[in-house]
Amino acid sequence: MTDTRSTAKAEVPDTPAGRSRRPRGRPLLYTSYTQDMALLDTRAKKIWTGLLVLLALSLSVVLADRSLEVLAGAYVLAIGAIGLNIVTGYAGQVSLGHAFFVAIGAYTAAAVSGPRGGEHLGLGLAEIWIWLPAAGLVAALFGVLVAPLATRLRGLYLAVVTLGLVFLGEHVFKEWDHLTGGPGVGREAAVPQLFGLPLDQDGFATKEQQLYVLMLVLLIVFAVAARNLARSRIGRAFSAIRDRDIAAAVIGVPLTRYKVLAFGISSFYAGCAGGLFYSISGYVEPGSFSLLLSVQFIAMVLIGGVATVSGAIAGALFISLLQPITRSLPELLPIVSADTTVTPNVFQVETVLYGLLIILFLVFEPRGLFGIWIRVRTYWKSWPFSY
Amino acid sequence: MAVLTVEDVGLSFAGVRAIDGVSFEVGPTELFAVIGPNGAGKTSIFNVLSGVYRPQRGKVVFLETELLGRRPDEIAAMGLARTFQNVELFHNLTVLDNLMLGRHCHFGYGTLSAIAWFGRARRQELEARARIEDIIDFLELAAWRRHPVRLLPYGIQKRVELGRALAMEPRLLLLDEPVAGMNLEETEDMARFVLDIRDELGIPIVLVDHDMGLVMDLADRVLVLDFGRQVALGTPAEVQRDPKVIEAYLGGTA
Numbered sequence: 001m002t003d004t005r006s007t008a009k010a011e012v013p014d015t016p017a018g019r020s021r022r023p024r025g026r027p028l029l030y031t032s033y034t035q036d037m038a039l040l041d042t043r044a045k046k047i048w049t050g051l052l053v054l055l056a057l058s059l060s061v062v063l064a065d066r067s068l069e070v071l072a073g074a075y076v077l078a079i080g081a082i083g084l085n086i087v088t089g090y091a092g093q094v095s096l097g098h099a100f101f102v103a104i105g106a107y108t109a110a111a112v113s114g115p116r117g118g119e120h121l122g123l124g125l126a127e128i129w130i131w132l133p134a135a136g137l138v139a140a141l142f143g144v145l146v147a148p149l150a151t152r153l154r155g156l157y158l159a160v161v162t163l164g165l166v167f168l169g170e171h172v173f174k175e176w177d178h179l180t181g182g183p184g185v186g187r188e189a190a191v192p193q194l195f196g197l198p199l200d201q202d203g204f205a206t207k208e209q210q211l212y213v214l215m216l217v218l219l220i221v222f223a224v225a226a227r228n229l230a231r232s233r234i235g236r237a238f239s240a241i242r243d244r245d246i247a248a249a250v251i252g253v254p255l256t257r258y259k260v261l262a263f264g265i266s267s268f269y270a271g272c273a274g275g276l277f278y279s280i281s282g283y284v285e286p287g288s289f290s291l292l293l294s295v296q297f298i299a300m301v302l303i304g305g306v307a308t309v310s311g312a313i314a315g316a317l318f319i320s321l322l323q324p325i326t327r328s329l330p331e332l333l334p335i336v337s338a339d340t341t342v343t344p345n346v347f348q349v350e351t352v353l354y355g356l357l358i359i360l361f362l363v364f365e366p367r368g369l370f371g372i373w374i375r376v377r378t379y380w381k382s383w384p385f386s387y
Numbered sequence: 388m389a390v391l392t393v394e395d396v397g398l399s400f401a402g403v404r405a406i407d408g409v410s411f412e413v414g415p416t417e418l419f420a421v422i423g424p425n426g427a428g429k430t431s432i433f434n435v436l437s438g439v440y441r442p443q444r445g446k447v448v449f450l451e452t453e454l455l456g457r458r459p460d461e462i463a464a465m466g467l468a469r470t471f472q473n474v475e476l477f478h479n480l481t482v483l484d485n486l487m488l489g490r491h492c493h494f495g496y497g498t499l500s501a502i503a504w505f506g507r508a509r510r511q512e513l514e515a516r517a518r519i520e521d522i523i524d525f526l527e528l529a530a531w532r533r534h535p536v537r538l539l540p541y542g543i544q545k546r547v548e549l550g551r552a553l554a555m556e557p558r559l560l561l562l563d564e565p566v567a568g569m570n571l572e573e574t575e576d577m578a579r580f581v582l583d584i585r586d587e588l589g590i591p592i593v594l595v596d597h598d599m600g601l602v603m604d605l606a607d608r609v610l611v612l613d614f615g616r617q618v619a620l621g622t623p624a625e626v627q628r629d630p631k632v633i634e635a636y637l638g639g640t641a
C-alpha cells in the first residue's frame with residue numbers, strides 16, 4: 001500500500017496552483033505536496049468527515065433534550081481531552097493536574113460572567129466570546145507557571161507533582177467561598193450568552209438544542225486547531241521531546257520553551273472546557289474538581305488513542321456515554337449507593353471502572369479505540385486475504 | 388579560516404578524565420576524523436561540541452563564536468548538526484516527520500499561524516517539504532518515506548539520522564560511527580554519501596569511526612585519542628606511521 005503511494009509521488013514537483021485534480025480511483029496518488037499534506041488527504045476521509053458532521057448536526061432535531069444535554073457535555077469534555085492529549089499524548093509530559101486547570105477555567109468563566117455585586121464574585125460580562133477566551137487564558141497562565149516543573153521532573157515524579165495541584169486546588173476552592181460558594185453550596189456557572197441572546201433559555205430552539213449546536217461547533221473549531229497544531233513545527237517538536245528529548249535539543253528544539261508551550265496550550269483547552277461544561281447545567285460545585293476528574297480525562301485519552309485528536313474525541317464520547325449507565329447503578333444494584341459517604345458508592349465504582357478500562361486498553365490495544373479502528377480498516381482493506 | 392577551533396578542552400566525570408587537553412581545528416571543506424580505542428573520549432568530544440556536556444576547561448570556537456556555555460538548541464541553530472553513535476531518532480514518527488524536524492530552526496512561523504494553518508505556516512511547510520524531498524532523493528529513502536522509523540532496518544535508520552542532520556542545512560556535520568554495525572554494502576553506500584556531502588554540498592565533516600579502512604580512505608586529517616589524551620594528529624599516512632598510535636592500538640597501554 002504505502003509503496004505505491006510513495007513512489008507515485010516521488011519525482012512529481014509541487015504544483016504551485018495548489019489544488020490540482022487527482023485521477024479518479026487513485027486515492028493515494030498525490031500530484032502536489034499541498035494535496036499530500038492536506039488535513040483530509042483522501043476523498044474517503046473528506047466524505048466521511050462531512051457525513052459525520054451532518055449526522056451530529058441532525059441529531060439536534062432527532063434526539064430528546066435529555067440526550068442532547070449529555071452529548072453536549074461529552075463534546076465539551078472532548079475539548080478537555082484534546083487538551084490533555086496535547087501535553088501528555090503529543091509532548092509526553094504526564095499530567096494528573098488536568099482537573100485543576102478545568103477548575104480554573106470554570107471559575108474564571110463563572111466570575112467573568114456572573115452578576116456584578118451579587119453574592120459571589122462577578123464582573124457581569126455574560127457574552128461567551130468574552131468569558132470563554134478569559135477562562136482559557138487564565139488557565140493557560142497557570143499552566144505556564146506550572147510548566148517549569150516539567151523541565152526538572154520526568155514521568156512519575158511529574159505525575160505526582162501535578163497530582164498535588166489537584167489537592168491544592170480542591171482545598172483553595174473549598175475555602176474561597178466568595179468565588180466558589182463553598183462545598184455543597186456552589187455557585188451559578190457562566191451564562192452562555194451570544195450577542196445578547198442567552199442560549200441557556202429557550203429561544204430559536206429549545207435550550208438543549210442551542211447548547212448542543214454551540215458545543216458541537218466549538219468542538220469542531222478546537223479539534224481542527226489541534227490537528228493543525230499537531231502537523232505543524234510545534235506539534236512535531238512536541239513529539240520529538242516525547243520520543244527523545246536530548247536528540248530534540250540537539251536538532252534545535254528548545255526544551256523548556258516547548259514544554260511551557262505544551263502546558264500552556266493544554267491548559268487553555270482545559271480552561272475553555274471548564275468554562276463551557278458547567279454552563280450547560282448552570283451550576284458549579286467545588287467538589288467536582290477532584291482526582292476522579294483528572295483520571296477521567298486520562299481514561300479518555302488512553303481509551304481513545306494517545307496522540308490522536310479523533311481518539312480523544314472518541315474517548316470522551318465513550319466515557320461520557322458510560323456515565324449515564326454507571327449513574328443508574330444504584331437502582332439496579334442496591335449495594336451500590338448514590339451517596340458519597342457510603343461505601344461502595346457510584347463514584348468509587350466509576351473510578352475502579354476507569355482504572356480497569358485503562359489497564360485493559362494498555363494491555364490489549366495501547367493505541368486505544370483509534371487502534372481498533374485502524375485494525376478494522378486494514379482488515380476490510382485486505383479482505384478476503386487475512387494476513 | 389577554520390570552521391571549528393577546539394583549544395585545550397578538558398572534561399571529567401567524578402574522577403574519570405573523559406577528555407584531557409584536546410586541541411584541533413577543522414577547515415572549511417575538511418573531512419576530519421577522530422579515532423581511538425573504546426572509551427577514548429570520542430563521543431564525549433561530540434557531546435561537548437553539541438552542548439550536551441559542559442567541559443571544565445578549554446575553549447571551542449565555531450564560526451567565530453564561542454560555543455561553551457550555550458544550550459544544545461542554540462548551537463543547533465548556529466548550524467552544527469550531528470548524528471549519534473546509537474541511533475537517536477524519534478521512533479514513533481515517520482521518516483518524513485523525522486526529516487521535517489531537522490528543519491525546525493528554519494521555520495519562522497508562530498503558534499497562532501500554526502493553528503490556523505494559513506499564510507506563513509502553510510507556505511513554509513510546503514517549502515520545507517520540497518527541501519526534504521531533495522534529501523530523500525539524495526539518500527535514496529523514497530521507499531520508506533511514510534514508515535515509522537522504529538520499523539526500519541538499522542542501516543536505514545542510520546541513513547535517516549544522517550538525513551535529519553542534513554535537513555538542518557548544517558555548516559559543520561559531526562558523524563559518530565556512521566557505519567558501525569553495517570555490512571559491507573551498507574558501509575560502501577554510507578561512504579559514498581559522506582563523500583558526496585563534503586564534495587557536492589561542501590559541508591565540512593568531523594567523522595568518528597572504528598573502521599580504520601574507511602577512516603584512512605576518506606579523511607583529510609586524523610586525530611588519534613587514547614584515554615582522553617591526544618596521541619597524534621596528521622594526515623592518514625603520517626598517523627599510520629606514528630609509533631605512539633601503533634602502541635595505543637596494539638595494546639601497549641596497560
Ligand SMILES: Nc1ncnc2c1ncn2[C@@H]1O[C@H](COP(=O)(O)OP(=O)(O)OP(=O)(O)O)[C@@H](O)[C@H]1O
Pocket residue numbers: 400403404405423424425426427428429430431432472
Ligand atoms: N555521562 C557520563 N558519565 C560518566 N562517565 C562518562 C559519561 N560519558 C562518558 N563517560 C566516560 O568517559 C570516557 C569516554 O567515553 P566516550 O563515550 O567519549 O568514549 P568513546 O571514545 O566514544 O568510546 P566508544 O568507542 O566505545 O564509543 C569513558 O570512560 C566513559 O565511561
Ligand SMILES: [Mg+2]
Pocket residue numbers: 429430431472
Ligand atoms: Mg563513542
